[in-house]
Amino acid sequence: MTEWLDEDEQRTWRAFLAATRLVQEVLDRQLQREAGMPHTYYEILLRLSETPGRRLRMSELAAQAHISQSRLSHAVARLEERGWVRRERCLADGRGNLAVLTGEGHAALAAAAPGHVAQVRRALFDVLKPDQVEALDEICAAILAGSAGDTLRG
Template identity: 55%
Template sequence: MAEVVWLDDGQQRTWRTFLAAVHLLDASLDRQLRRDSGLPHTYYQALAMLSEAPERSLTMTELARLLRSSPSRLSHAAAKLEDDGLIRRFRRPGDRRTTFVELTEKGERVLEAAAPGHVAEVRRVLFDVLEPEQVGQLRAIAEAMLGVLDPEGAEPRYTDPGGTRTRN
């Protein structure tokens, strides 16, 4: 068995600080969205992914992959979103095995109403506290991590509005 190379004090501090920041970032975004629009962060993300998809529709499998969610967890969220009229699930003729999910007009309106507060919170807790060069460094750090965590580029990356998938 290989000898463990423990983190030094600086690395340990960085690691723990990073974990705390990621945890608190997600909690802050969730709190803001629930307070201002009644949507948990995960539901907002589902609506956002659908709004960016061609014809505002994806398979449940594609949506789960984009959200990095288990199918069962997404099914629960989709049921709630569908009950609220924000999405519609359906099967296409000739493809009875695949469930599609589509953003409804009501879902689009809810997303559009929630987006300004969400963007303001992202700015407040991330971009407003960083210098421009730090934003570039943060992206480079995230891309380096993705290169190790997903070297084949199998996991979804950011897609620009023109539909070009960013691999790194």
């Protein structure tokens, strides 16, 4: 039997959806306007920049970026067209592909980062009190920990 949301849960759920969508839309618009890339591309470039050798197996990159393999493959194809990423065969086991951040991709990320960070600050951190930032961190960690099994299944 379905346990429906009560009035408080419904209000919280809808506020959560609205807030997360708004922040994502604001970040995406800023990156499109100032850097000519959607937020998903920025996230991919960032993940690659933070790994040794600036490379990741495609499946691991999809998992880290919380996007499907097919969506990642499409995005990487677009990033390859721009010269920001290249694919390489995984030499360790001969299976799968690696996404590799190029020098041009790293430069594009470095150019986009200051504006993106400023927008993150304006859209999220400037509107919260320090205790709210701490609470949000704890809330997000709990949601991610509780949803890990769902992510693996679906």
